[in-house]
Structure formats: C-alpha cells, structure tokens
Amino acid sequence: MSKSAIRGKISPLGLFYILFICRIVVSLTSTHSVSKTEINSQALISYILAMPLAVVFSLPAIFCCKKGKNPIDVKCVSKFYYVYFLIVASVSVSRFSYFASTTLNPESQGWLFALIVCTCAFYGAFLGIEALSRFSAFCFVLLSLAVVSVILCNFDTFREINLYPIITFSKFDLIKNAVVYASNTSEIAMFLAIFPKVNGRCERTYIRSVCLSFLTVFILLYFATAVMGKSAVIRNFPFYSFFQISKFGTFERLDVLHISFWIMGVFVKTVTALYCASSCISKKPKRSFVFASSLIVFVISVLILKLSGGQGVNYEFTMILFFVFCVIIPLGTLVFKKKNYGDELVKAY
Numbered sequence: 001m002s003k004s005a006i007r008g009k010i011s012p013l014g015l016f017y018i019l020f021i022c023r024i025v026v027s028l029t030s031t032h033s034v035s036k037t038e039i040n041s042q043a044l045i046s047y048i049l050a051m052p053l054a055v056v057f058s059l060p061a062i063f064c065c066k067k068g069k070n071p072i073d074v075k076c077v078s079k080f081y082y083v084y085f086l087i088v089a090s091v092s093v094s095r096f097s098y099f100a101s102t103t104l105n106p107e108s109q110g111w112l113f114a115l116i117v118c119t120c121a122f123y124g125a126f127l128g129i130e131a132l133s134r135f136s137a138f139c140f141v142l143l144s145l146a147v148v149s150v151i152l153c154n155f156d157t158f159r160e161i162n163l164y165p166i167i168t169f170s171k172f173d174l175i176k177n178a179v180v181y182a183s184n185t186s187e188i189a190m191f192l193a194i195f196p197k198v199n200g201r202c203e204r205t206y207i208r209s210v211c212l213s214f215l216t217v218f219i220l221l222y223f224a225t226a227v228m229g230k231s232a233v234i235r236n237f238p239f240y241s242f243f244q245i246s247k248f249g250t251f252e253r254l255d256v257l258h259i260s261f262w263i264m265g266v267f268v269k270t271v272t273a274l275y276c277a278s279s280c281i282s283k284k285p286k287r288s289f290v291f292a293s294s295l296i297v298f299v300i301s302v303l304i305l306k307l308s309g310g311q312g313v314n315y316e317f318t319m320i321l322f323f324v325f326c327v328i329i330p331l332g333t334l335v336f337k338k339k340n341y342g343d344e345l346v347k348a349y
Helices: 012-028 041-067 075-104 110-127 129-152 171-183 187-197 203-234 238-244 255-281 287-308 315-336 342-348
Strands: none
Touching (some): 012 129, 012 187, 012 203, 012 255, 041 315, 075 255, 075 315, 110 287, 129 203, 129 238, 171 315, 187 315, 238 255
16 A cells, blocks of 8 residues: 555645645735735745744754654643634634625625634534545645736736835844744644654655745735735735736636635635644544534634624734744753654554
C-alpha cells in the first residue's frame, strides 16, 4: 500500500492543500479593520517582510514535530487549544457572515449564514481528515484558476504610477505591519494538531505552504495596488472589489470566482478548526461532541457579529492568541516536554 493511501492518514501533499487554503483565505478575505493596514506599496514591503517572519514563528512547532513533542498531548494544555480552535472557527464564520449579509444579500441576517456554515462544517468535520484533504485539493485548483484569471484580465489596466510613493511609513510601522501580517493566522496550531495524521515527513511541506501562500497574496496585492490605486482604501473588502472590476471579454465580473473560493475556503477553514478542536479532546470524537462544538462556534460567531458590528475581532486580540498558542506554548513544549515515543513504538510493532 502506498504511504499516501493509509486509512485515517493523509499524505504530506494533502496537508499542504489544507494549510495553504486556511492561510490564504485569511488574506484574501481581510478587511482594513482586521490589520489596520491599507492596500498600497507599503503593504507590499510589509508583506515581503512577513514571509520570513512567519517561517521564524513556525520554527518551534516544526522542531516539536521533528522531536516528537506535541503540546496537544498534554491534557491540560489540549483543553486550551480546544477553546482556541473554536475561536478561530468563529472568527472565520463571522467574517463571511458579515460579508454575505452586507454585500451579497443585504436583506438577509448574518446569523443565518453563520448557521448554514456551521451546519456544513459539522458534517465536514465528522467525515474526517481524508475527506477534508480531498476537498482542499479541489479548492486549490479553483483558487489557482481564479488567481491566473484575474491577473491576465488586468494587464491592460495595470498602472505603475499607483505604486508610488514607495515609502511613506517609518521603519517601525513597516515592521509592525509585517508582524501583523505574519500573526493573523492559526495554521501553526493547526499543524500541531494535524501532523500526527500525516503519513510521512511534513516539515518542509508546511514551510512550502506558508511561502506559496505569501507569494500568491503578494502577486494579487501588487496587481490590486496598481489597478485600484487609492480607491482600494475605501473598499471594505478590497480583494473582492479587485475581482469585481476585472473583465474577461463579455464576462465582466470575475467576483464570482472570489465568492466561490471564499465559500469553499471558509468551509475548509471552519472544518479544519473543528477537526483540530475535536482531536484535542479525543482521537475519535463522537458525533454528539462534534455537533456541540459546532453549536458553540455558531453562538460565538453570532456574538462577534453583534458586538463588533460585523467587523471582526481586534487584530491585537488575534495577535496575542497567535503568540501564545503558536509560538510560546510550542517553544515551552520543545524545551520542557519529554519526547513522545508512542507513535514510534506503534510503527515498530
């Protein structure tokens, strides 16, 4: 049997698809309220700086994987990770619900979209990691088509003058924005929860998913800045607006590609977060437990919609969660936790 076809496990490539989609959906669906940064040439520089920062922040988790140490194996710590993953899922659901209820269908209520997403995510999380991996591969193909299409359609409207002035921020602001871009993610924690289910070495695969997601968003950011100029600042969802003004012959609205990816991307992100949350409590969670977790995500996402006016949680809050669960705890685990030999014994016998 092939190493990539063992029941209950996924290949390293499957992990790549999952983490790539989860990472890039955050950037492509961002609002100015999330990062407090504008789409301009300064954002391009900060985004380039953010890529190596993201890799550096990932090193504790990567070495945890290589050394056979996982913070989620510690029972008391795993409960905190469970709560963290539920918050991650809720933030993604609330952001999509706000977009759908204000842009796609202004007459509808945001909680209704949150209910639909959470219901679908419950079913997806119950199917398991293998089904999630296959669906993520399909999303990857759709996103590749969308990115290539929108770039080809905007060569004629590309204006280099919109990229100037190159520098107006201080060095501190550039670095601060780079840290924000690198920390508005949860894929490091997801990697810690999923890598035991990967059949093969996956450290390099994770790094590739990070780098490719940053490069993809950088290319889109570069074209969006050159095409929209300062008008991108007034757009609540700038990447959606960029797709919306793109034309391909008589097909004048490529925003359908962005919407399609967002729907599928938020599904993948929510299912992944729910799966990771459930795996923190039990290796084989029951359907009732997954359902209860989905219900909690729905309640939290509705609360976020009500309390924040649909704009999502403050970026300082997500940054604190990132450093605690994606950097500090993995680093502490790497230093203080003994190596887990359980998986090696299972493979040996």
